[in-house]
Amino acid sequence: MGFEEQYSKWLESHMSRRTGESRRRLKEGHGYGEKLFLEQVWWPVVGNFDDLHPEYEFVDKDGSYYYLDFAYLRIPQPTAIEVDGFATHARDMDRWEFRKDRRRQNAIVLRNWNILRFSTDDLKDDLTYCRKTIAEMLGAWYGENAEDTSKLPLRKREILRLAVRVGNNDFGIADACACLGVGDRSARQLLHEMVDEGYLESASGTARIHRYRLAGNKTSGTQFR
Incomplete structure (x- = not known):
């Protein structure tokens, strides 16, 4: 099966298991940048969506809830993958949102997660870098090639x-x-x-x-x- 068919089945599978806020976040938060990453980077390198979870609900040690664009849940250590659009993460971010974003990343790291961040500009302009980064992730963190x-x-x-x-x-x-x-x-x-x-x-x-x-x-x- 090609990307579109596998992508639709994968997304529908996660949607069918979600309720409440988690389902709403998946429906509204999974957009252009996230699909672009999957189609142009993840799929060409990995070839499947095994262990990859969209709009993953993350809870820090204080009980605060965050949503990750993607969570790759693999032994020995999970990885958070974020897709950042410039407008959302820079120009339109107020001081509280900026602080919250940094606290969120700190919480992820302190729970012994890896984290990778991609800009939508790189997803459009430098696919070689993005694909190489995912391939290096698989090798460095999961012993894969x-x-x-x-x-x-x-x-x-x-x-x-x-x-x-x-x-x-x-x-x-x-x-x-x-x-x-x-x-x-x-x-x-x-x-x-x-x-x-x-x-x-x-x-x-x-x-x-x-x-x-x-x-x-x-x-x-x-x-x-």
Whole structure:
């Protein structure tokens, strides 16, 4: 499916689960700049909307509510992504709004979130920078590289994410089954294929593999998506 179809399904899915103020903010706050970011930056780099939440309700430690343009909820640390139009965030911002915006960012950081901000001018004039920034985010914060794994089937990408999450440890067939929601036979077949493809290697013998880890040639200088 192309961008428009996937985007519509993703947005409708979130809309159907929202009520009250959260639903209103999604309906009214998700506009031109946010869709431009998704279509011109996120979709070309990532290719899906997994783990990405629009107009995400954020509550700080004092109980104050804020709304983030996007929240990318991934292990090990969530990321807030903001799209800033010049008129909204500079020319038309009074002193209280300016203070509130800074307090909001501080609250996000103090809750151990990452944060990225894009101007709508960059979204229109410098897509190379914007796309490179998202690709670097995936590599630096989530151990991914869109170029290396974007063509892999979804289940194999999820196995790679599992392997990255466990780091220097290994994982077993049961872990893969739980991660993918499939049976032993299906998981074992996928794992064997990924060993043959050079993404994984055995961590427990060669005749019959029970434990897996990232292949040695993949753990140095290569990141996964």
